[in-house]
Amino acid sequence: MIKSAICEMLGIEYPVFQGGMAWISDGKLAAAVSNGGGLGIIAAGNAPGEYVREQVRIAKGLTDKPIGVNIMLLSPFADEVAKVVVEEKVNVVTTGAGNPSKYIKEWLDAGIKVIPVVASTAMAKLMTRLGACALIAEGGESGGHVGELTTMVLVPQICDATTLPVIAAGGIGNGRGMAAAFMLGACGVQMGTRFLSAYECSIHPSYKEKILKANDLCTMVTGKRLGHPVRSLRTPFARDYFKAEYSDISDEDLENLGVGALRAAVVDGDNEKGCFLAGQIAAVVNKEQSAAEIIKEVVSEAEPILKAAKELVE
Numbered sequence: 001m002i003k004s005a006i007c008e009m010l011g012i013e014y015p016v017f018q019g020g021m022a023w024i025s026d027g028k029l030a031a032a033v034s035n036g037g038g039l040g041i042i043a044a045g046n047a048p049g050e051y052v053r054e055q056v057r058i059a060k061g062l063t064d065k066p067i068g069v070n071i072m073l074l075s076p077f078a079d080e081v082a083k084v085v086v087e088e089k090v091n092v093v094t095t096g097a098g099n100p101s102k103y104i105k106e107w108l109d110a111g112i113k114v115i116p117v118v119a120s121t122a123m124a125k126l127m128t129r130l131g132a133c134a135l136i137a138e139g140g141e142s143g144g145h146v147g148e149l150t151t152m153v154l155v156p157q158i159c160d161a162t163t164l165p166v167i168a169a170g171g172i173g174n175g176r177g178m179a180a181a182f183m184l185g186a187c188g189v190q191m192g193t194r195f196l197s198a199y200e201c202s203i204h205p206s207y208k209e210k211i212l213k214a215n216d217l218c219t220m221v222t223g224k225r226l227g228h229p230v231r232s233l234r235t236p237f238a239r240d241y242f243k244a245e246y247s248d249i250s251d252e253d254l255e256n257l258g259v260g261a262l263r264a265a266v267v268d269g270d271n272e273k274g275c276f277l278a279g280q281i282a283a284v285v286n287k288e289q290s291a292a293e294i295i296k297e298v299v300s301e302a303e304p305i306l307k308a309a310k311e312l313v314e
């Protein structure tokens with residue numbers, strides 16, 4: 001049984017978060033993860049506040065366990081989503097892709113536990129000072145918007161920079177990854193890609209199939225030219241976009257190339273036009289399972305590895 005500070009703090013059974021994946025992490029998936037003993041997180045992505053409200057209500061109709069909402073701070077709707085989480089009394093807010101300082105006091109006053117994704121030690125120190133209850137250190141092995149540093153390098157440095165519990169994310173998809181995260185100083189993990197194969201994850205079947213078939217070299221990073229690097233499967237869209245980045249196309253035209261690509265992947269499973277966000281760990285995702293089975297499997301793989309670690313020391 002793996003228990004850590006984050007379980008007691010949030011009232012969850014296992015120290016496993018499900019990443020807030022834009023267009024993917026809806027109320028149904030989040031509720032399944034929370035019912036499985038982890039923390040289910042609804043992704044606001046670029047959606048309006050009313051979408052988030054609806055998904056929170058769906059989740060609350062399916063579970064009485066804690067639920068989180070991830071706010072993507074580059075979203076034009078971030079301000080309204082920041083209010084919705086207060087009105088709907090969500091238990092936990094995680095943030096990504098920016099600095100959430102201006103919202104933190106209001107969330108804390110509403111009794112919300114605030115857990116920002118940090119991509120640097122400076123941000124970790126700032127968030128600690130402003131009252132975050134834990135931090136997520138997400139390395140660039142993750143799917144979606146990626147920071148500079150790898151999980152291996154980022155997690156221990158964030159742990160040294162804060163007194164708060166740290167959740168490791170990026171490149172974690174099985175018990176080995178979970179055990180390694182604890183060795184780096186984390187007291188929990190967040191997984192996104194692994195949950196793409198959950199029965200309760202409503203992505204297009206061809207997205208799921210791509211994840212199940214993915215190998216170790218199947219992802220690539222695009223978007224560096226516009227300052228928003230994103231990791232996705234190496235599909236025709238990703239290759240074309242990458243080529244366009246290094247052509248003489250204008251920034252505006254490049255930006256337009258990406259419009260609608262997440263929807264095309266998640267909703268339509270469109271191999272040509274879709275941007276299939278996925279982390280480097282996609283290769284270890286080999287079967288469909290329920291969210292609860294995923295959590296139990298990862299935790300039960302990690303336990304003997306962590307127990308055996310003491311045999312390494314005389």
Ligand code: TUI
Pocket residue numbers: 022045072074095096097098099117118119123138143144145146147228230277
């Ligand atoms: O946010 C993510 N992953 C995402 S967001 C997304 S949707 C998207 N849409 C348009 C453009 C880009 C993405 C898909 N995947 N992960 C959390 C994360 N946050 N990773 C890195 C960061 C981060 C980066 C900088 C957090 C804080 C930060 O601070 C910058 C600052 O202001 O100091």
